[in-house]
Amino acid sequence: MADNSLLKRLDGLVSRFEEVATLITDPEVIADMKRFVKLNKEYHDLEKIVNTRLAYIAALNSIEEAKTILETEQDQEMREMAREELDQSVNRLPLLEEEIKLLLVPADPQDNKNAIVEIRGGTGGDEASIFAGDLYRMYVKYCENKGWKVAMTSYTDGTSGGFKEVIFTVSGEGVYGILKYESGVHRVQRIPQTETQGRVHTSAATVAVLPEAEEFDVEIKESDIRTDIFCASGHGGQSVNTTYSAIRLVHLPTGITVQCQDEKSQLKNKAKAMIELRSRIYNMEYQKYLDEISSKRKTMVSTGDRSAKIRTYNYPQGRITDHRINYTIYNLSAFMDGDIQDCIDQLIIAENAERLKEAEL
Numbered sequence: 001m002a003d004n005s006l007l008k009r010l011d012g013l014v015s016r017f018e019e020v021a022t023l024i025t026d027p028e029v030i031a032d033m034k035r036f037v038k039l040n041k042e043y044h045d046l047e048k049i050v051n052t053r054l055a056y057i058a059a060l061n062s063i064e065e066a067k068t069i070l071e072t073e074q075d076q077e078m079r080e081m082a083r084e085e086l087d088q089s090v091n092r093l094p095l096l097e098e099e100i101k102l103l104l105v106p107a108d109p110q111d112n113k114n115a116i117v118e119i120r121g122g123t124g125g126d127e128a129s130i131f132a133g134d135l136y137r138m139y140v141k142y143c144e145n146k147g148w149k150v151a152m153t154s155y156t157d158g159t160s161g162g163f164k165e166v167i168f169t170v171s172g173e174g175v176y177g178i179l180k181y182e183s184g185v186h187r188v189q190r191i192p193q194t195e196t197q198g199r200v201h202t203s204a205a206t207v208a209v210l211p212e213a214e215e216f217d218v219e220i221k222e223s224d225i226r227t228d229i230f231c232a233s234g235h236g237g238q239s240v241n242t243t244y245s246a247i248r249l250v251h252l253p254t255g256i257t258v259q260c261q262d263e264k265s266q267l268k269n270k271a272k273a274m275i276e277l278r279s280r281i282y283n284m285e286y287q288k289y290l291d292e293i294s295s296k297r298k299t300m301v302s303t304g305d306r307s308a309k310i311r312t313y314n315y316p317q318g319r320i321t322d323h324r325i326n327y328t329i330y331n332l333s334a335f336m337d338g339d340i341q342d343c344i345d346q347l348i349i350a351e352n353a354e355r356l357k358e359a360e361l
Helices: 003-023 027-031 033-072 076-104 126-146 175-182 266-296 332-336 341-359
Strands: 115-121 149-157 163-171 184-190 201-211 225-230 246-251 256-260 309-314 319-322 327-329
Touching: 003 033, 003 076, 027 033, 033 076, 076 341, 115 126, 115 175, 115 266, 126 149, 126 163, 126 184, 126 201, 126 332, 149 256, 149 266, 163 175, 163 266, 175 201, 175 341, 201 266, 225 266, 246 266, 256 266, 309 332, 319 332, 319 341, 327 341
Parallel strands: 184 309
Antiparallel strands: 115 163, 115 201, 149 163, 184 201, 225 246, 246 256, 309 319, 319 327
């Protein structure tokens, strides 16, 4: 794509950026919270494009200035400085072009949201539950390294350790846009703790990552919710709470059920459960969006398909393989300690390549 063509494409977005900048200071817009939040997000997205455009123009200008100096200047020191500036700007230009092209492709509108993550032990009995616990620990360590906040919503202990099911929320900047790549079936190959013959078994756990819905994303009528209150239970199923603080919410029109027992306060548990319920209702519509995109991109790496086998963790070989992008590394110990960023980076690169190809920029 020619330089002028790329800049021309950005002109309209600069005008819209200036328009949005004015709108978000309008008292009427500020009073309409739903519109104000939407415009604020648009402003933030457009600001990235406008700033990259300025950097792109600066690089073009530097190239022209450096060429002029090389054509007219006799001083060797000046010519050397111009040559360095020219090389730097020429090398930077394609990187800025690529960045602009990616910013022009519509991103998943949910990417900036917080996430609700649920991990369930799948095939493999007790070993699957233990592996689900290992995955939970891996994600908690990763989130801590990113400076994100993790809050457990509910869990069911495995009989030999780990979790049959664990649900938690992750709060921070751009959480869903990063963690969404973890949705799918995670397979583990190792000798279980319960294995006496030393044989390697294959077990699995499923991970589902949902964008957390905000209050104005979906409206829920109080009359559509049935609330059940009960005592929280802990390890071994014994009561760990003599007060009725655990909450179960049932959305009658859809049949969606959520519960929260993590907090000692009934009100706090209900607030957490409402966030999850709102997100699950919202995600019924969001799944249609994912299905529509995945039907276009047959090799898409973040379809949200929970039944797709996405990764294998092979303990005897110390190997992790991500089947979506044929990515294999041999640092399983560090990976299970939360060092998963490189794998996620590779998945993001693969999806960005697909997005660019689809948009034909």
